Amino acid sequence: MRNVYVLSADTTKYGKSPLSARELALQASKKAILDAEISPADIQASFIANAFSLAEKQGHLGPIIMSGLGIPDVPASTIESACASGASAIREAWINIGAGIYDCMLVVGVEKVSQLDTITATTYFSFGSDFVFEGACGASFPGLYGAIARSHITKYGTTEEQLASVAVKNHANAMSNPNAHFHKRISIEDVMKSPVIASPLKLYDACPFSDGAAAAILCSEDFLKKTGRKSSEKVLIRGSGRAGGTGALFQREDLTTLNAAVMAGREAFKMAGLSQKDIDFAEVHDCFTVAELVAEEDLGFARRGQAAKLTQEGYTKIGGELPVNPSGGLKAKGHPVGATGVGQVVEVFEQLHGKAGERQVEDARIALTHNVGATGGSCGVHIFELT
């Protein structure tokens, strides 16, 4: 495999947007192309990460987005792995460039769901589960994570206040992220008093339905040279891991871990030749507060059952030993499904270049992203290094 670099990564603001997926994707793509100081004509192929474009009565996003970028002849396909669509698209682009098929690719993740009412949106999200046996049997998407949270509480004694501490931290981090969905500081009490949606999870344990897009230009070393750039000060994809798990949560042995995340994490660390202590910060898939704790345990940053305590003690805040979700995470930066995994790369790119403002992680050089589809049917983990 050849080395693959992130040449640029940029995003729209996350939140409620009047724009369509197509327009959001074009905005993010334009920013990434201009940041990279390339021409759209340099893009040889593209992957679009998206889950719910049919809710806007539009499939086949690829050609529409390429046409809007003035390159209708460029092949572009949608990659759908529910909420892990972004990491899956990054992974596929990494494979294509690494294998020498292409030298320059655009990965753009996008979602537009704010036109749906809450019940419809909740139903759409439950389509990411094994719908026949879970969604159609009464489980909402928060309900599936509620069941995971109940298992974590039962097995490890995790408390609802500890879950709330994840939300409090991530809301605090998002305060200085101009592109975040929420700019609202919250307290443990605010979380505890918010309405229960799927016990033990409350409204403030959950990420929002967000609109938004994020885009990245990935390229080979040859392409970097062609553009007259040195490979120094560039972001290298040092490790990539991708694994699957049963689409159905109920079939699993242990409901306090996502095996796909364990496997994808191991693959990425092995490829990178690095261990957990080498990671300066991580952007993980905190679709619900409990998911951040499970992620830290699955990736080996915390021993089983210990992540809640570490969060409470400040280990994962900005300035702590391992800052987790300095962007605000899905919880507060927002979760435009298809865009989320690409948006994690945007945060990594900004942080590694020292451009994250008040939420800057000091001396960040190596970062990890962890992006999960539904309840762990898909997971992608990437490790990035500023070379």
Next chain:
Amino acid sequence: MTELTQDASELTIKEFQEGIHEGKIEGYRCTNCGHQQIDIMEFCPVCHSAKLEKVEFSHFGSVVTYTIQLVAPEQFMNEVPYAWAIIQLDDGPKITGWIPFISRPEDLPIGQRVVFKKSYLPGIVFEKGKTGD
């Protein structure tokens, strides 16, 4: 070429759902290794044998984990609050189901005995078992 025909040993989604409304819980057992699973499947995930047989499972089980749904998918909007649970059946695999009228965690301890109930309500309905179930 392998011919694909549906035989008596195969379970369709429609048959599974009709079975539930008729009071049957159906799924698969691998005739090679004995693994049991409620699913729509062609190969065993443990030994990868294609020799699966359709079997009927017990109606009794215990709650492994659950959530109480206060915001629910469309089909269940009028049923809130209820518990959606993962249930370990006594003679085999895990299954999902929902238990009506559960509104507080105190009402459903982990390990609670439950029994499958034939019903025309959507999904797979369970109710709390009596002592001795």
